[in-house]
Every structure is written in C-alpha cells, then in structure tokens.
Amino acid sequence: MSAPMIRIETLSKRFQTGGGFLKPARAMLAVRDVSLTIAKGEVVGVVGESGCGKSTLARLVLRLLEATSGRVVLDGTDLNSLGPKALRAARRRMGMVFQDPYSSLDPRYSVADVLAEPFVVQGRPLDPAKIAGMLEAVGLPAQMAASHPHQLSGGQRQRVGIARALALRPDFxxxxxxxxxxxVSIQAQIIDLLAGLRDQMGLTYLFISHDLGLVRYFCDRIVVMYLGAVVEVLPTAAATPRHPYTRALIDSGFAPDPTLRREIAPLGGEIPSPFDLPPGCAFAGRCPRVQARCRAERPELDGSAHPTACFHPL
Known part of the structure; x- marks a missing residue:
C-alpha cells in the first residue's frame, strides 16, 4: 500500500441529551478514540451492528459533524483546522453516497439539477453537455436528466446519488x-458499478455496512466497531477473525447455499446502554469467553499486524 491518504487520529464524538428540569443531562460517546489509516486506492470497510457508530464516524471523517476530540488528516492537511472557505475547497476531493437514495435527493429537483448542485455549491462552471456523460458513467441514459426522483426506481436513484458524489471527480x-x-439483485449491480468506478477513476473508498459478508467481498481491509470503539481490524478480507464479536457477526450471516444447514446461535446477554458503559470490555456481558479481567479492564487494540482489542482472542 502507498502512503496513507486519510489518517484518522483518536477521533471521538460525544453527544449530550436532556439537561432540562425533568431530564438530567446525559452524555454518550458515539465514537471512542478511533484511529485508522486509508491508503490511496484502498477500500476499507467499517462493519458492526446498528448503533455502533459507523455512520457517525463517516460524517466525522468528512467533517459533516464536528469531532469532540481527535483529527482527520487528508494528504497532510488537518481538516479540523480548516476554516469554511478552505474546508469547501478540500471537499472537492471528497464525496459521499448516502444510505437512502430517495431522502438524499431533493424531490423538487430534476436529475440534471441534482448533478449540477455540487458545481453550484463550489462555484464552479458546468457545461450542461457533461450531464449526459455523468449519467452514462453510472449506467443511466442521457434522457433521464429531465426526470425527477419519484419517477426513478431505487436502483436508479442510487446511481444518481453516486453520479452526484463523483461529479467533481473526488479522490476519496x-x-x-x-x-x-x-x-439483492440491485445490490449486486451497485457493488459492481462501484468496483468499476474505483478502477476507472482511481478512487479510495470508506465503505460503511452492517453486512459483514458484503464487506468481506468488496473491501481490502475491515474495521469492526462495537459501541463506538474499534474492536478488530482484519488486515485482509479473508483473514480469520480473532475477536469473539467478529466471529459472531460472521456466524450470523446468511450463506447463499441451499445445501448448507446450520443453526445460528444468537449472542446471549444484553447490549449495555451507550450512556452507561461498563468499566471493562463493553462486550463482556455477551462474550462466551469472558473472564474476571474482562469486566474490570478495558482492552485496547494490540500492536500486531492483526489488531484486536481482546484479552482472550480466538
């Protein structure tokens, strides 16, 4: 791998709720001391259950949310230190494709307006003839430029969202x-499209998902998050997991083979409240390998080539 394009250094985000007369203030660390590097041309996946902090991390990386602590460095530039004008210029190199392709598109805009929006925000000229080329790049016909989001299928809307994210030719x-x-069938088409665009444009991806099987198929490295913290970084998609939580995610995944018959053993215990995390390992209450040390001390990622935050790894 080449030198890191993105460096995420001890990034944290704290949210606070309440604080009124009836509800006392409570704080939650949605992202806890996450450090990660992403090399140019690499696809890094972030996976975990709903509420583990994946999407918050994604927004922190692009500075759509302000971090409580830590920083994000893009090719040597600390994004957290940039003022509005410099940040707007830096964002020309970054794009984002959102989860819901309908709510992320303004229903009042035509597809042409959606694709022109990044140029308007950045104050850059746009040749209307380029709209057809942007649509062609994501496998859509040029005449779709006059359509509105409600006239498109889910897959077509997501292709428009991808075209918008790539409109300014970002690197990341x-x-x-x-x-x-x-x-499922449309998912496969979108993944194939993203893979092709990566090769054609030399893109670097941070891929957020709850589907570990999909992440293992598409990504070069995999970051596993649990309640805001990274618990394991798989150095390759085929690496054998060491953390019991990662193993449980793999075992609970769907295997598309009708000849395989297996029973999924769900994890026991309760997920602790993010407002009141236990003093030790946050996964201790659900872990089949838990011991007394796990409930008293919080494990940190080790310094190996396969970092794992576990006192008793597989």
Missing part, C-alpha cells in the same frame, strides 16, 4: 450503506 468517497435499502 464515503459509502454509507449504499445498498442497504435495495433488493
């Missing part, structure tokens, strides 16, 4: 569960 794109709202 965050994909926030881009196939979650699509059926």
């Amino acid at each position: 794109v965050v994909l926030d569960e881009p196939t979650a709202s699509l059926d």
Whole structure:
C-alpha cells in the first residue's frame, strides 16, 4: 500500500441529551478514540451492528459533524483546522453516497439539477453537455436528466446519488450503506458499478455496512466497531477473525447455499446502554469467553499486524 491518504487520529464524538428540569443531562460517546489509516486506492470497510457508530464516524471523517476530540488528516492537511472557505475547497476531493437514495435527493429537483448542485455549491462552471456523460458513467441514459426522483426506481436513484458524489471527480468517497435499502439483485449491480468506478477513476473508498459478508467481498481491509470503539481490524478480507464479536457477526450471516444447514446461535446477554458503559470490555456481558479481567479492564487494540482489542482472542 502507498502512503496513507486519510489518517484518522483518536477521533471521538460525544453527544449530550436532556439537561432540562425533568431530564438530567446525559452524555454518550458515539465514537471512542478511533484511529485508522486509508491508503490511496484502498477500500476499507467499517462493519458492526446498528448503533455502533459507523455512520457517525463517516460524517466525522468528512467533517459533516464536528469531532469532540481527535483529527482527520487528508494528504497532510488537518481538516479540523480548516476554516469554511478552505474546508469547501478540500471537499472537492471528497464525496459521499448516502444510505437512502430517495431522502438524499431533493424531490423538487430534476436529475440534471441534482448533478449540477455540487458545481453550484463550489462555484464552479458546468457545461450542461457533461450531464449526459455523468449519467452514462453510472449506467443511466442521457434522457433521464429531465426526470425527477419519484419517477426513478431505487436502483436508479442510487446511481444518481453516486453520479452526484463523483461529479467533481473526488479522490476519496464515503459509502454509507449504499445498498442497504435495495433488493439483492440491485445490490449486486451497485457493488459492481462501484468496483468499476474505483478502477476507472482511481478512487479510495470508506465503505460503511452492517453486512459483514458484503464487506468481506468488496473491501481490502475491515474495521469492526462495537459501541463506538474499534474492536478488530482484519488486515485482509479473508483473514480469520480473532475477536469473539467478529466471529459472531460472521456466524450470523446468511450463506447463499441451499445445501448448507446450520443453526445460528444468537449472542446471549444484553447490549449495555451507550450512556452507561461498563468499566471493562463493553462486550463482556455477551462474550462466551469472558473472564474476571474482562469486566474490570478495558482492552485496547494490540500492536500486531492483526489488531484486536481482546484479552482472550480466538
């Protein structure tokens, strides 16, 4: 791998709720001390259950949310230190594809207006003739430029969202569960499209998903998150998991083979409240390998080539 394009350094995000007369203030660390590098041309997947902090991390990386602490560095530039004008210029190099292709598109806009929006925001000229080329790049006909989002299928809307994210020819794109709202056959088409665009344009992806099987198929490395923290980084998609939580995610996945018959053993225990995390490992209450140390100390990622935050890895 080449030198990192993106460096995420001890990034954290704290949300606070309540604080009124009837509800006392409570704080939650949605992202806890996440550090990660992404090399140019790499596809890094982030996976975990709903509520683990994946989407919050994605927005922090693009500075759509302000971090409580830590920083994000893009090719040597600390994004957290940039003022509005410099940040707008830096965002020309970054794009984002959202999970819901309908709510992320303004229903009042035509497809042509949607694709022109990044140029308007950045104050850059746009030749209307380029709209057809942008649609062609994502496999849509040029005449679709006059359509509105409600006239498109889910897969077509997501292709428009991808075209908008790539309109300014960015280097780095965050994909926030881009196939979650699509059926299986359309998911495969979108993944193939994203893979082809990566090769053609030399893109770097941060791919957010709850589907570990899809992430293992599409990504070069995999980051596993649990309640805001990274618990394992698989150095390759085929690497054998070491953390019991990662193993449980794999075992609970769907295997598309009618000859396989297996029973899925769900994890026991309860997920702790993110407002009141236990003093030790947050996964201890659900882990089949838990011991006394796990409930007293919080494990940190080790410094190996296969980082794992577990006192008793598989």
